[in-house]
Amino acid sequence: MKGSNLAIRIPSQFKSLLSILGVVVCAAAAGAQTSAPAPAPAAVETAPAAPAAAPTETETAQKRIARARALAAIGKLAAAATELESLRSSTADESVRDVSRVLLMAIVVEMPDYVRAAALLDEAFQARSTGGPDGAAAQAYFALAGQTVSAVRTHLERYRLFGLNVTDSDLPAEANGDLGQLRALLERVVEQAKAIGGGQAAGSRDAARGADATALLEDAATVRMRVARHGPDRAHWQAEVSEARQRLFASETRIASLSDIPAARPKAAAPNGQPAGAAQTATQPANVRASAAAPPPAAAAKVGDAAAAPATAEATPVTVGSLLTKARKRQPPSYPSAAKLSRISGVVTVFLLVNEAGDVEAVERTDGPMTLQAAAADAARRWKFNPTVVNGQPVRVRGYLSFDFKP
Secondary structure, eight states: OOHHHHHHOOOHHHHHHHHHHHHHHHHHHHHHHHHSOOOOOOOOOOOOOOOOOOOOHHHHHHHHHHHHHHHHHTTOHHHHHHHHHHHHHHOOOHHHHHHHHHHHHHHHHHTTOHHHHHHHHHHHHHHHTTSOTTOHHHHHHHHHHHHHHHHHHHHHHHHHHTTOOTTOTTOOHHHHHHHHHHHHHHHHHHHHHHHHHHTOOTTSTTHHHHHHHHHHHHHHHHHHHHTOSSHHHHHHHHHHHHHHHHHHHHHHHTTOOGGGSOSSOOOOBOTTSSBTTTTGGGGSOTTEEEEOOOOOHHHHHHHHHHHHSOGGGTTSOEEEEEOGGGEEEOOOOOOOHHHHHTTOOEEEEEEEEEOTTSBEEEEEEEESOHHHHHHHHHHHTTOEEOOEEETTEEEOEEEEEEEEEOO
8 A cells, every 4th residue: 555545545434524523613613703792883973852842822821721720620719719820920911811810700709709809800990991992901801890790690509509598688697798798799890880881972982882881780780689688779779770771772772673683693594505695704714704694574674664765764774684695895803812712702793884885884782702892893894895775775774794703
């Protein structure tokens, strides 16, 4: 056997073993590579998250008002009053202050804290004469005074719920003391309403405030009559109510007969089943709509009577009911921020005198939530109407527009 053959020949029984050893070595090398610590990845710079937008002053006020409502609803009246007082002192927004004051009045009467209630009334009463030309301060006073009367009604309802008659002469001393302070609060409202009504000169720009004051007086005197101490006291307040109602009646008859202005004005149906005037109001904002109503039968009769009347009577305005279908230019009202914050809604009806050319000559009266009346009246003044023609001649007319405010 030659030596060279010994150097290079590998017995067959070892070939498989060498193959296995080669696999093991490769696997070990691979394991060594994978087990080695990997280099740390480069740091990735990320932009900082944008901070959340800070709530606006209005949003903050709305949340605080909502919290005060909730506290009042669960019976924590003192905490609710504190929250509203804090809001009033920390904001410069007059509309927020007005809303807070109205809510605060309902709470302090329920607590009850009649000294604070009287102070709130006096504050608004004094501010109404120094308000701006838009009459916002006067409207704020009427809203607060109306809330006062409403809060007294609610407070009196508690007597009924507990089986007490406020006219009984043998009520406990605590109840008599409470009723005495309620009477004084109502009398304060009546005094202020008389002062406002007496200070409005006939024909002045603010003459409409006199009608608002008379309506407030009638409302407060009616509740005061309910808590009369005795017969003569009841007779006195009954006379106050009757006098106020006579003034209101006289104011309404300058516009139209009471029978011609129904309390509820159903919308007339058009031939296609849609409410009359739906097409005309399509351009109005969704939250404030002018609504039409069919002219009352008596009003229609008046138009016919005017057509047959002699020429000497044509100067008398003709009552035509809703003016919506006669409109050729419309102006939607703005939603007062104070009313929106306090979620006051409802229908305001504006009674107008329109001249022969179709221009608004005067706003004679408004009905509806007091805090919305000024906005509706200001918008109604900007409407233009097609002339109403009787016997071939344009005539002056009286009618109304109704605006539905929804928050």
